[in-house]
Amino acid sequence: MNELMGLKAKLGLDVFKPAKEAHIKIKPGMERDPRLKKAVLVCPAGLYSENENGEVTLTIDGCLECGTCRLACGTEVLEWNYPEGGAGVQFRFG
Amino acid sequence: MEKFDAIVIGAGLAGLAAAYTLAQEGAEVLVLERGDYPGAKNVTGGRIYINPVRDLFPDLWETAPLERFISHEGVTMMARERSITVDYYGNELCEEPHQSYSILRSKFDRWMAKQAETKGAMLLGRVMVDDLIVEDGKVDGVFAGGDELRANVVIACDGVLSLTAEKAGLRQPGTAHDFAVGIKEVIEIDPALINARFNLNDDEGTARLYVGEVTKGKFGGGFLYTNKDSISLGIVVGIEDLMEGTPAVEAPTLMDEFKRRPEVSALIKDGETVEYSAHVIPEGGFNSLTNLYGDGIVVAGDAAGLALNIGFTVRGMEYALASGYYAAKAALKAKEAGSYRADTLSVYKTMLEESFVLEDFKNFKETPTVLNNPRFFTHYPELAGNLMRDIYAVPAGTKSRLYPTIKRYMTMGEMWSMFKDARKAMKI
Numbered sequence: 360m361n362e363l364m365g366l367k368a369k370l371g372l373d374v375f376k377p378a379k380e381a382h383i384k385i386k387p388g389m390e391r392d393p394r395l396k397k398a399v400l401v402c403p404a405g406l407y408s409e410n411e412n413g414e415v416t417l418t419i420d421g422c423l424e425c426g427t428c429r430l431a432c433g434t435e436v437l438e439w440n441y442p443e444g445g446a447g448v449q450f451r452f453g
Numbered sequence: 454m455e456k457f458d459a460i461v462i463g464a465g466l467a468g469l470a471a472a473y474t475l476a477q478e479g480a481e482v483l484v485l486e487r488g489d490y491p492g493a494k495n496v497t498g499g500r501i502y503i504n505p506v507r508d509l510f511p512d513l514w515e516t517a518p519l520e521r522f523i524s525h526e527g528v529t530m531m532a533r534e535r536s537i538t539v540d541y542y543g544n545e546l547c548e549e550p551h552q553s554y555s556i557l558r559s560k561f562d563r564w565m566a567k568q569a570e571t572k573g574a575m576l577l578g579r580v581m582v583d584d585l586i587v588e589d590g591k592v593d594g595v596f597a598g599g600d601e602l603r604a605n606v607v608i609a610c611d612g613v614l615s616l617t618a619e620k621a622g623l624r625q626p627g628t629a630h631d632f633a634v635g636i637k638e639v640i641e642i643d644p645a646l647i648n649a650r651f652n653l654n655d656d657e658g659t660a661r662l663y664v665g666e667v668t669k670g671k672f673g674g675g676f677l678y679t680n681k682d683s684i685s686l687g688i689v690v691g692i693e694d695l696m697e698g699t700p701a702v703e704a705p706t707l708m709d710e711f712k713r714r715p716e717v718s719a720l721i722k723d724g725e726t727v728e729y730s731a732h733v734i735p736e737g738g739f740n741s742l743t744n745l746y747g748d749g750i751v752v753a754g755d756a757a758g759l760a761l762n763i764g765f766t767v768r769g770m771e772y773a774l775a776s777g778y779y780a781a782k783a784a785l786k787a788k789e790a791g792s793y794r795a796d797t798l799s800v801y802k803t804m805l806e807e808s809f810v811l812e813d814f815k816n817f818k819e820t821p822t823v824l825n826n827p828r829f830f831t832h833y834p835e836l837a838g839n840l841m842r843d844i845y846a847v848p849a850g851t852k853s854r855l856y857p858t859i860k861r862y863m864t865m866g867e868m869w870s871m872f873k874d875a876r877k878a879m880k881i
Contacts, residue, residue, distance in 0.1 A: 363712060366705050369638070369729035376489065397696040403636045403704045403731035424494060425731040426614045427634040427704075431696050434626055441487060441616070444598055445579030449493040452639040452683070452728045453558035 366405045370421040378446035381419040383428065384438040390414035397431040423448055457483045459784050460595055460604035462582050462617050464491035465558075466770050467754025468610035469565045470777030471784075473510070476572035478785055483604070484566070484574055485597055487581040492562030494612070496637060496732035497770060498676050498685060500660050502553045505771045505809050509778045514550070518564045520680035521658025522551035525651060528765070529716065531665035531675075532838030536716050538661075540652075547657065555658050555678040555685065556770075557639070582611070585620050585750070591794065592621060592749035605793045606784045607750045610777060613733045615743070615756035623752055624743035629692040631737030631758075631821075633673055636708045637687030642724035644682045650720055651679055662765070665834030667711050669700055672736075672825055675711050676767075677720070684721055686712065689734060689767075691825075704731075734769065735760040738821045739814040745805065746783075746798040753780040761813060763820050763881060772810050779804040819880035828874060836862055 389395055395415045398407040404421045407428070424447055429439040441447070459475055461468045464486035475482040488494040500523060503514055524546045529538040546552065566576055586594040586601060594603035609617040613632070618624045651659040663675030672691030677684060688708050695704060711717060735741065735758040742758045745751060753759070753776035760769035783801035787793045805811045843858045 363709050364726060369726065372726060372728055373730070400698060400701060400703050401634065401692060401695045403634060403708075405703065405705050423729075423731040425634060426733045427632075427692055427731070429614060430627055430629045430632050430692050430733065441581060444487045444581040445489055447494075448730075449489045450496060450559050450728065450730055452560075453492055453496045453562070453730065 370404055373421075373423075374449045374451060375420070376446050376449060378442040382440045382442040382447070383417065383419060383422065385415065385417055386436060386438055389436045390416070392436050394432045394436045398428045401427045401431045403427065455603075456594075457481050457602070457604040458788055459483075459606045459608055459781075460485065460602060461608045461610055462595065463610040463612055463754075463756070464488075464562060464566055464576060464578075465495050465610055465612060465754060466562070466565070466773035467756070467777035467780070468608065469562065469569050470510070470774045471608045471610065471753060471781040472574040472576070473565070473569040473572055474778050474781035475784060476569055476574035478781075479573070480785060480788065482574045483602065484569070484576045485580045485582055485595070485602075486576065486578050488578065490559075490563055490578055491566035491576070492559040495558040495562055496635070496730045497556060497558050498635065498637065498678060498687065498689075498767065499556055499558070499770070500553050500678055501556045501770045502766075502768060503550065504552050506774045506778075507550065509775060513565070513568065518560050519554035519556055521555050521653075521656050522546075523553045523555065523660045524653065524657035525659040525661075527659060527661035529661060529663045530834040530837055531663050531667050531714070531716070532834045533666050535838040535842060536665075536834075537837055537841055538716070540661075542652075553660070555660070555680050557680060557683075557685070582617060585617065590748055592747065605749070606787060606798070608777075608780050608784065609750060609752045609756050610754045610773075611756055613735055613755040615752065618743055618752045618756055621747050621750050623745075623747050623750070627741075629696055631735065631741040633689045633691045633734045633736045634695070634704065634731060635687055635689045635734055636704060636731045637685055637729075638708070638712075638726045639680075639683050639685055639728040639730075640721050640724035641683045641727050642721065646723065647679050647682070647684065653679065662767075663711070665830060668694075668707060668830055669702055670827055670831040671695060672830065675717075677717075683727070684724060686717070686721060691736065692733075734762075736762055736821060739818040740821075742814065745802045746795055748795045749793045751780045751783055751798055751801050753777045759810065759814075761817055761820075762824065763817050764824055772813075775808060775810050776805060779808065779810070817881065823877050823881055826874060826877070828870070836867070
């Protein structure tokens with residue numbers, strides 16, 4: 360199987376344990392902040408997207424907890440935490 | 454209430470090395486890991502160099518679950534339409550003890566945690582540390598999952614973002630400039646195919662770095678490591694360059710385009726991707742290290758910024774293991790002295806300075822600046838590729854003489870630029 364897989368399919372290979380709530384949140388009022396738009400480019404899981412109103416939205420499912428968005432956007436724009444113990448991605452190979 | 458000698462946050466290499474060393478000396482140590490198991494949140498490229506840490510853990514290496522010893526060191530300069538690969542193979546790389554091995558962290562970290570537990574360390578999984586307990590200005594334990602856990606010293610090994618060190622005021626959140634993001638696929642593939650495609654005998658392994666078109670001129674590169682029955686394939690890109698967006702390209706697209714390159718796709722053909730991961734890597738070197746200690750706390754591994762890219766070798770795991778070891782030694786000294794204040798724990802920094810860890814970081818202080826040269830990532834791969842193209846081309850008519858062919862690329866202006874880049878590179 361060497362055809363390129365879609366990002367969704369790749370993330371589907373990983374083991375994720377459910378969390379009680381989203382561990383990363385866009386701070387209210389920051390949806391159009393230019394700093395947030397960087398997340399669309401940098402997220403390895405493609406979880407950020409910009410809608411037609413110029414607002415960036417985040418889908419937390421599939422988060423690899425790498426921290427790239429925290430470094431790219433900063434903590435003024437994102438409320439950033441790791442998920443609670445036992446939740447989130449669990450790498451089987453790493 | 455029981456008070457531990459030390460609480461280690463994070464069961465990665467730094468944390469486990471600290472716990473192993475402390476437990477070995479009879480100290481009471483508790484390791485807190487937020488993942489389902491040690492290694493669940495950890496990712497490497499990756500390859501580990503054993504020599505620098507062999508003597509710190511003499512009993513570990515005989516039975517460690519490593520993948521293949523690296524017998525082939527490769528680098529591929531990738532231009533848009535062509536590439537040049539150098540594949541180095543040497544007797545010394547094949548002789549025991551081997552200097553480096555490919556490694557998968559979930560497997561290794563789980564095993565290493567068992568070794569630490571055998572020595573007497575206590576490990577709690579699925580526990581997220583929420584905050585530090587601070588008393589009289591000294592870190593005295595942690596709040597985790599509603600519990601209050603006390604310790605004389607906290608060893609923060611909670612990874613590249615280290616929210617713990619941030620809370621202790623030992624570091625700032627960090628800027629995109631000092632970090633890169635790695636994206637990796639583990640691709641399962643028949644070991645016989647691996648050996649045939651990479652010219653490997655038995656347990657030999659290949660490590661290969663790719664530079665150039667892989668990152669579209671951005672700081673970074675690609676990597677490939679052969680494991681026993683899989684290939685670790687991925688890219689590393691500077692986060693700041695990825696944000697700048699010239700050209701604007703999404704990180705996952707870079708990875709897909711790398712896989713699509715014929716030089717790469719042929720190597721992974723008939724393989725099956727079994728995991729997709731990403732991880733941030735410290736790239737700032739010596740100047741971006743965090744404060745290493747405070748009252749009742751020391752910081753080790755990625756959490757302290759201890760990863761070092763010097764172009765041909767990219768290392769982090771040995772620094773994690775060694776800094777964990779020295780953090781434990783410092784905690785033991787503090788126990789002996791009966792004080793866990795910063796002035797006592799400062800011995801940690803002294804030990805790192807006297808070891809290969811901070812000596813390496815000082816020696817390679819200029820490397821991040823030197824490597825952050827766009828010419829390395831676009832211009833040189835294209836230049837070398839074009840030169841090769843012309844040298845190998847046999848046209849219908851007369852073939853150009855060799856010297857004029859070379860001279861076409863090696864103009865005075867080009868040689869002057871090369872000289873300037875070489876002078877900067879001499880700082881490495």
